[in-house]
Amino acid sequence: MPVPATPAVPVVVGPIEVKVRRIHRRDLNRTWEFLKLVFRGVNKQTVEYQRPRSKARFLEVYEEDGIEQLLFEVGHPDGDVVVGYAECAYEISGSDNWMNERYFNNREMRPLFVEELAVHPGFQGQGVGRFVLEQIEHLARLRGCTHLVLEVAENNENALRFYRGRHFYKLDAAIFMAKKIDVAPDLLPPRQLSKRPKPVPVEGVDGAASGTAKRAPRKKPATP
Ligand SMILES: CC(C)(COP(=O)(O)OP(=O)(O)OC[C@H]1O[C@@H](n2cnc3c(N)ncnc32)[C@H](O)[C@@H]1OP(=O)(O)O)[C@@H](O)C(=O)NCCC(=O)NCCS
Known part of the structure; x- marks a missing residue:
């Protein structure tokens, strides 16, 4: 099936076959x-x-153990085209991760964490995501995982629809809340004074007004 040519959508002619493989450094x-x-x-x-x-x-993730990085590609004469990517971790990984491991232990859950699931915009809605998810589920089953766990933004409607349609349910609710504050400048506005200012001597002008007596120039001491 031909796919329309835009800079973001590579032209692929004929039936589209998607292959999966593990990522290499060169990818x-x-x-x-x-x-x-x-x-x-x-x-x-x-x-x-x-x-x-x-x-x-x-790039760091590639060097870490216990992480699966999978590429889904479509054959193309100029080189295979990446149409999907999945990344999952068997353990909570990364120093910036704030997932609570105990939550899962207490419920006897052995999750496979889906860190990334992405399908090329030009190939969305054609079953690539389904293939990616089936592949992840297959790995989870082989490794004795009991659940797939992932994080998705509530307003990422396409993804939410995709997951809900595939029996994902909400585990916990991290909701971003905001309250509008009445904006006020931190510095007060200009203020009018009630009295006129007194005349002030101007700095640096000769005579008494300057407040400093004018010094006589120093004479060079006479040499003996
Ligand atoms: C969410 C995502 C992975 C789904 O992949 P996909 O290849 O479009 O999914 P499939 O074609 O297998 O399935 C399409 C289903 O997903 C939904 N969907 C998601 N995105 C869609 C899109 N752009 N166009 C059409 N359907 C889409 C549809 O509801 C459809 O449901 P159905 O099969 O029950 O009718 C993909 O849209 C994507 O990569 N989105 C951007 C990245 C992202 O948000 N990733 C998830 C972050 S947690």
Whole structure:
């Protein structure tokens, strides 16, 4: 099936077959570019940045153990096109993660954390996301995980619809709340004085008005 050509949508002719494989180091740069493209729109809607936060963090993840990074590609004569990416972790990872591990332990849950799930905008709504999710679920089952756990912004409506349609339910509610404050400048407005100012001597002018007596120039001491 031909896909319309725009800078963001690569032309793929014929039936579209999506393959999955684990990521290699050489894929990192183009995968980062792919993620920027996918999340550009999403990040305009949400308070929190949808991951990944930075390229540096993305590159770090590749070096970490216990993380699956999967690429979903469509064959193309100029080189395979990344149409999907998934990242999941068997443990709570990253120094900036504030997930509470005990929550899961107390409920005898062994989660697979889905850190990232992204489909190329030009390929959304065609079943790629379904394939990505089935692949993640397959890995979870093989590793004895009991749940897939992920974080999604409530106003990321496409993603929410996608997850809800696939039996995801709400675990906890981190809601971003805001209250409007009546804005007031921190500095007070100009104020009118009730009396006229007294005349003040002007600094640096000769004579008494300057407040300093004019000194006679120093004479050079006579040499013997
Ligand atoms: C959410 C996302 C992964 C879904 O992938 P997808 O390939 O579009 O999903 P599929 O084609 O397999 O399934 C489409 C389903 O998702 C929903 N959907 C999500 N995005 C859609 C889109 N742009 N166009 C059409 N349907 C979309 C539809 O409700 C549809 O539901 P249905 O199968 O019950 O009819 C994809 O939209 C995406 O990458 N979004 C941007 C990144 C993102 O928000 N990721 C999740 C962050 S937590």
